[in-house]
Amino acid sequence: xxxxxxxxxxxxxxxxxxxxxxxxxxxxxxxxxxxxxxxxxxxxxxxxxxxxxxxxxxxxxxxxxxxxxxxxxxxxxxxxxxxxxxxxxxxxxxxxxxxxxxxxxxxxxxxxxxxxxxxxxxxxxxxxxxxxxxxxxxxxxxxxxxxxxxxxx
Amino acid sequence: xxxxxxxxxxxxxxxxxxxxxxxxxxxxxxxxxxxxxxxxxxxxxxxxxxxxxxxxxxxxxxxxxxxxxxxxxxxxxxxxxxxxxxxxxxxxxxxxxxxxxxxxxxxxxxxxxxxxxxxxxxxxxxxxxxxxxxxxxxxxxxxxxxxxxxxxxxxxxxxxxxxxxxxxxxxxxxxxxxxxxxxxxxxxxxxxxxxxxxxxxxxxxxxxxxxxxxxxxxxxxxxxxxxxxxxxxxxxxxxxxxxxxxxxxxxxxxxxxxxxxxxxxxxxxxxxxxxxxxxxxxxxxxxxxxxxxxxxxxxxxxxxxxxxxxxxxxxxxxxxxxxxxxxxxxxxxxxxxxxxxxxxxxxxxxxxxxxxxxxxxxxxxxxxxxxxxxxxxxxxxxxxxxxxxxxxxxxxxxxxxxxxxxxxxxxxxxxxxxxxxxxxxxxxxxxxxxxxxxxxxxxxxxxxxxxxxxxxxxxxxxxxxxxxxxxxxxxxxxxxxxxxxxxxxxxxxxxxxxxxxxxxxxxxxxxxxxxxxxxxxxxxxxxxxxxxxxxxxxxxxxxxxxxxxxxxxxxxxxxxxxxxxxxxxxxxxxxxxxxxxxxxxxxxxxxxxxxxxxxxxxxxxxxxxxxxxxxxxxxxxxxxxxxxxxxxxxxxxxxxxxxxxxxxxxxxxxxxxxxxxxxxxxxxxxxxxxxxxxxxxxxxxxxxxxxxxxxxxxxxxxxxxxxxxxxxxxxx
Numbered sequence: 001x002x003x004x005x006x007x008x009x010x011x012x013x014x015x016x017x018x019x020x021x022x023x024x025x026x027x028x029x030x031x032x033x034x035x036x037x038x039x040x041x042x043x044x045x046x047x048x049x050x051x052x053x054x055x056x057x058x059x060x061x062x063x064x065x066x067x068x069x070x071x072x073x074x075x076x077x078x079x080x081x082x083x084x085x086x087x088x089x090x091x092x093x094x095x096x097x098x099x100x101x102x103x104x105x106x107x108x109x110x111x112x113x114x115x116x117x118x119x120x121x122x123x124x125x126x127x128x129x130x131x132x133x134x135x136x137x138x139x140x141x142x143x144x145x146x147x148x149x150x151x152x153x
Numbered sequence: 154x155x156x157x158x159x160x161x162x163x164x165x166x167x168x169x170x171x172x173x174x175x176x177x178x179x180x181x182x183x184x185x186x187x188x189x190x191x192x193x194x195x196x197x198x199x200x201x202x203x204x205x206x207x208x209x210x211x212x213x214x215x216x217x218x219x220x221x222x223x224x225x226x227x228x229x230x231x232x233x234x235x236x237x238x239x240x241x242x243x244x245x246x247x248x249x250x251x252x253x254x255x256x257x258x259x260x261x262x263x264x265x266x267x268x269x270x271x272x273x274x275x276x277x278x279x280x281x282x283x284x285x286x287x288x289x290x291x292x293x294x295x296x297x298x299x300x301x302x303x304x305x306x307x308x309x310x311x312x313x314x315x316x317x318x319x320x321x322x323x324x325x326x327x328x329x330x331x332x333x334x335x336x337x338x339x340x341x342x343x344x345x346x347x348x349x350x351x352x353x354x355x356x357x358x359x360x361x362x363x364x365x366x367x368x369x370x371x372x373x374x375x376x377x378x379x380x381x382x383x384x385x386x387x388x389x390x391x392x393x394x395x396x397x398x399x400x401x402x403x404x405x406x407x408x409x410x411x412x413x414x415x416x417x418x419x420x421x422x423x424x425x426x427x428x429x430x431x432x433x434x435x436x437x438x439x440x441x442x443x444x445x446x447x448x449x450x451x452x453x454x455x456x457x458x459x460x461x462x463x464x465x466x467x468x469x470x471x472x473x474x475x476x477x478x479x480x481x482x483x484x485x486x487x488x489x490x491x492x493x494x495x496x497x498x499x500x501x502x503x504x505x506x507x508x509x510x511x512x513x514x515x516x517x518x519x520x521x522x523x524x525x526x527x528x529x530x531x532x533x534x535x536x537x538x539x540x541x542x543x544x545x546x547x548x549x550x551x552x553x554x555x556x557x558x559x560x561x562x563x564x565x566x567x568x569x570x571x572x573x574x575x576x577x578x579x580x581x582x583x584x585x586x587x588x589x590x591x592x593x594x595x596x597x598x599x600x601x602x603x604x605x606x607x608x609x610x611x612x613x614x615x616x617x618x619x620x621x622x623x624x625x626x627x628x629x630x631x632x633x634x635x636x637x638x639x640x641x642x643x644x645x646x647x648x649x650x651x652x653x654x655x656x657x658x659x660x661x662x663x664x665x666x667x668x669x670x671x672x673x674x675x676x677x678x679x680x681x682x683x684x685x686x687x688x689x690x691x692x693x694x695x696x697x698x699x700x701x702x703x704x705x706x707x708x709x710x711x712x713x714x715x716x717x718x719x720x721x722x723x724x725x726x727x728x729x730x731x732x733x734x735x736x737x738x739x740x741x742x743x744x745x746x747x748x749x750x751x752x753x754x755x756x757x758x759x760x761x762x763x764x765x766x767x768x769x770x771x772x773x774x775x776x777x778x779x780x781x782x783x784x785x786x787x788x789x790x791x792x793x794x795x796x797x798x799x800x801x802x803x804x805x806x807x808x809x810x811x812x813x814x815x816x817x818x819x820x821x822x823x824x825x826x827x828x829x830x831x832x833x834x835x836x837x838x839x840x841x842x843x844x845x846x847x848x849x850x851x852x853x854x855x856x857x858x859x860x861x862x863x864x865x866x867x868x869x
Contacts, residue, residue: 040733040843042822042829043779052826054837057490061826090825 015101015136016083018066018073022136023096023125024103029085029141033099036080050076050095055084062093063144070120087141094141103131110138164205165258166475171198172251173544179247180547183240192235195243196225202250204394206257213264214253220273221246224280239279246272248548319382320406326359329370331398338375344391349381378406478574481534485721488524488531489818495524496839532719536571539617539626542581543568546615549585553592560599560609561592566616572624573719579696580626580716583689587628587712588613590686595632595710605707607631624718629711635704637661644670662702666690697723697740725817725836725846728794728808731776734844735808736817736836741849743795743803745811750789761785763805765795770803775847778855779831796849804853819846831855 015024039051039062048067052059062082066073082093110127124144125137175198178191203218221243227233249264249272256264323345327338345351356374360366379388388403395401499517507513543565554561572580596602596611603609616627637658644650644664656664664670668687693700698716717724717740725736726745746765753761753772761772772793774785786807793805817836820843822829833848 038842040835040845041781042826042845043781043831045829052822052835052843054493054841054843057486057493057820057837059820059822059825059835059837059843092825 011105011107013103013105013138014083014099015103015131016081016096016099018069018097019071021071022100022134023065023139024101024105024136025083025085025139025141027102029087031084031086031091034082034084036076036078036082036095053082053093055091055093058091060084060091060093062095064095065144066096068120068144069124085141087144092141092144094144101131103136105129105138113137161209164209165254167205168202168254168258171202172247172254173541174198175247175250176244176544176547179240179244182235183237183244187235189229192225192229196222196229199225199250202254206254207394209257211253211257214250214257217250217253217269217273220276220280221250224276227280233279242272242275242279244551246276248551251548319380321377321379321381321383321385321388322402322404322406323377323379323388324374324402325377325392325399326374326401327371327395327399329367331395332371333369334395334398336395336398341391341395342375342377345377345379345388348383348387348391349379351380352378354378476534481531485531485535488528489721492524492528493818493837493839493841495520497841500839500841532573532721533571535574535719537574537577538569538571539577539580539624540568542577542584543615543617545581546584546588549588550592550613553589557593558598559592559596559611561596562610562612563588564612564614566614567618570617570619570624572617572716573721575720576624576696576716576718579692583692583714584615584626584628586689588615591628591630591632591710591712595630595634597633601633605633619718620715623715626714626716627711628714629709631709634706634708634710635662635665635702637706640664662704665702666700694740696720697738699740720819722816722818723836723846724814726794726814727812727817727838727844728775728792728806729810729812730779730808731781733776733779733781734812734838734842735775735779736844736846737794737796737806737849738833738846739814741796741798743797745792745794747791748789748793748805753788763793765803765805768803770795770805771853772805772807773853774807775852776809778852796853798850798853802853804849806847806849806852817844817846 012027013024014027014030015022017023037053039053041051042049042061048064050062050064052061054060064073064076076095079098081096081099083096083099084091084093109129111129112127113122113125114128121137124139126140127138129136129138175195178195178198181191182195199218199222203215203222206214206218224233224243228235228239233239249269252262252264253269256262325338325341327336342351342353354376356376357372359372359374361372366372385403389401392399392401499521502513502517546565547563550561550563591613592611596613597605597607599609602611612631614627614629616629618625618627641650641656641661641664644661644667645652647670649664649667649670650656665686666689668685670685670687690700693714693716696716697720698714700715701713702710703713704710723736724739726739726742728735728737744765748763752763754763754769755761762769763772776782777785786809791807791809792811793807794811795803795805797803817838820835820837822832822835829845831848831852833846833851835843835845838844
């Protein structure tokens with residue numbers, strides 16, 4: 001759903017911060033952004049899955065993106081942000097530190113992920129680009145889910 | 154093609170309603186109702202099934218319905234007596250008709266040809282009297298069909314063979330009612346055209362001036378010349394389904410000029426008279442086709458009105474609409490969210506410390522009432538009377554009674570009791586099974602009953618009622634009751650209980666629910682189908698229900714099912730374990746107790762058991778098994794909730810505290826995530842947080858094959 005990278009037309013991305021790093025996803029996959037509310041933990045699930053919260057009556061699983069990328073994470077506080085994303089027909093909450101920017105991206109500016117990045121990061125990062133001297137990694141959110149499905153018994 | 158499928162689906166849906174109506178009316182007849190309206194209703198139901206089936210070319214169904222209809226017509230006209238044996242035959246014929254419908258729909262087994270043919274013969278004997286039935290029914294049917302109804306109507310043409318010159322002159326003047334019944338002239342003409350080349354002439358001389366035109370009435374006459382050497386019956390068959398809704402004459406072309414169609418009205422003055430003729434009756438009385446043109450110069454509006462109101466009152470159709478179930482479910486979901494939102498809002502307002510008398514609090518109370526009302530109304534949309542299930546049972550009882558040679562009367566009660574559609578649908582199977590059991594195992598043979606001083610006819614009672622927010626279904630018989638000695642003997646023989654086990658009568662009765670238990674000495678075709686009461690119990694439990702039995706030797710047994718009214722909400726016990734709030738389904742809970750430190754006993758290193766009613770049950774620490782905490786609840790603290798799994802095994806769930814009992818709305822985890830072991834579903838509590846509903850069976854099973862504590866923490 002976030003394909004068409006070859007399309008030269010500019011598209012809008014939403015940038016967010018985890019720790020010191022900046023990432024972004026296609027704005028079209030983000031449905032809403034809300035503050036952190038305590039999640040109900042689920043038994044026998046990976047540690048990056050913070051649990052589930054109530055999104056207007058629907059049960060929304062929360063993925064701690066930082067933990068998913070193998071970054072250091074702290075306990076979430078009220079200042080943390082949940083991006084509600086529509087991924088492969090499901091609603092998933094992505095826990096990040098803060099939403100920082102909305103970026104107009106020219107596809108041509110994206111460079112392939114350099115080899116220096118860790119395995120976890122490279123698994124989700126489709127490419128990197130620079131905006132005003134900041135380095136931003138482009139995330140493909142659909143890659144976050146297959147692992148969840150693979151574990152389904 | 155899709156449209157056709159839709160129409161077909163609608164037809165079968167209507168068939169179901171018609172068949173239900175048919176059976177209900179027949180049962181009325183059996184009970185002694187002897188008014189003309191009942192037999193008329195029976196006739197109409199069969200007629201409608203036949204009509205629809207004809208349109209879809211379901212020949213077997215049409216043939217059977219036709220034989221049945223012919224007999225009903227005789228009964229309706231009073232030419233044959235509607236006595237008890239006849240009604241019984243009709244009931245069985247209705248069953249076979251239902252089989253034919255199911256087979257035609259493609260979801261039923263093939264119709265038992267032998268049974269069907271035997272009934273056809275029986276019906277024909279009743280219709281024509283002894284010996285009057287044609288021997289070869291299939292052939293007779295072929296010849297009969299489509300011809301006979303016409304014969305009634307136009308006796309003068311009955312023996313007219315094929316047209317002399319190989320051509321027919323057909324004059325057709327439809328009544329407005331024919332169009333109202335969704336027939337269409339063009340289709341009739343097209344159908345005629347299949348018989349041979351036709352030339353059609355339209356006579357519009359009957360058209361009244363515009364100001365007098367009644368758009369719902371027809372003023373046109375078609376004169377058709379059909380060049381085909383076919384039998385008259387073949388021509389008339391085309392008009393089979395519009396008979397009575399049109400003036401029709403069929404005669405050899407070049408014959409005498411048609412005396413027939415009532416002269417088309419030459420001015421607007423005859424409309425009222427025409428209407429009167431058209432409305433003469435819903436089923437045409439045997440009358441010659443050339444309906445005599447009424448001479449009455451009823452010209453004023455009042456007369457028209459009178460003619461209209463003279464129409465026999467059709468059974469008032471209940472104002473209903475068919476709605477896609479998905480739309481209803483969406484509405485129910487949204488309302489569920491509204492309820493949660495409202496509860497959260499109320500909690501926030503309370504937390505904010507506003508006075509109870511403040512405008513906000515008062516408004517909020519009104520909102521709460523409204524929300525509840527909306528929720529009840531929405532749930533009521535999905536609610537259906539259990540009648541649809543109960544209705545299927547008389548047939549089953551007849552069949553089982555026939556097979557077992559027992560005499561059974563089925564008494565039903567509380568058919569109008571409403572319950573959620575999903576629950577209704579899943580009730581049929583357990584009820585069927587238990588009724589079979591009641592007749593097969595419960596009731597005695599007529600001889601044995603007489604010997605025991607009872608009426609030879611056994612009574613099986615099927616009742617539904619609402620009790621404390623649940624629906625209760627009772628199935629009772631006045632048979633011999635449970636033979637406890639034998640049940641006990643079998644349980645011992647099968648190794649289900651120890652030989653010296655001391656069991657109360659109640660406990661013995663409940664042994665029949667154990668897997669692998671079957672009391673039938675000879676495994677009969679009826680209840681011995683490899684499924685026992687344990688299967689019934691499991692299917693009831695999967696609906697969040699409970700089943701119990703009470704039995705008095707010599708007096709009979711009563712099975713009581715208690716089910717939730719809907720599967721969208723669940724009665725749960727809200728418990729706390731390691732800071733988390735969890736919900737245990739109330740239907741699984743046997744009892745809760747607060748064990749003292751000395752009540753817990755350890756078997757081996759860490760497997761604890763607790764003494765409960767003279768037995769030791771394993772202890773499952775919820776927080777630990779769910780991975781919320783590494784250590785169990787310290788001995789002497791916490792509460793033990795004794796649960797029973799679907800297999801009947803008991804376990805004590807250790808939790809920190811019980812917060813209370815409440816009804817919760819079930820939310821799926823799968824829709825946005827996936828199934829999680831040990832969790833049946835989720836719900837949202839009044840504070841807006843998600844609480845997990847425990848899957849007791851999985852939890853207990855998990856605890857048994859508990860991994861080493863280190864692996865218990867949330868996996869990395």
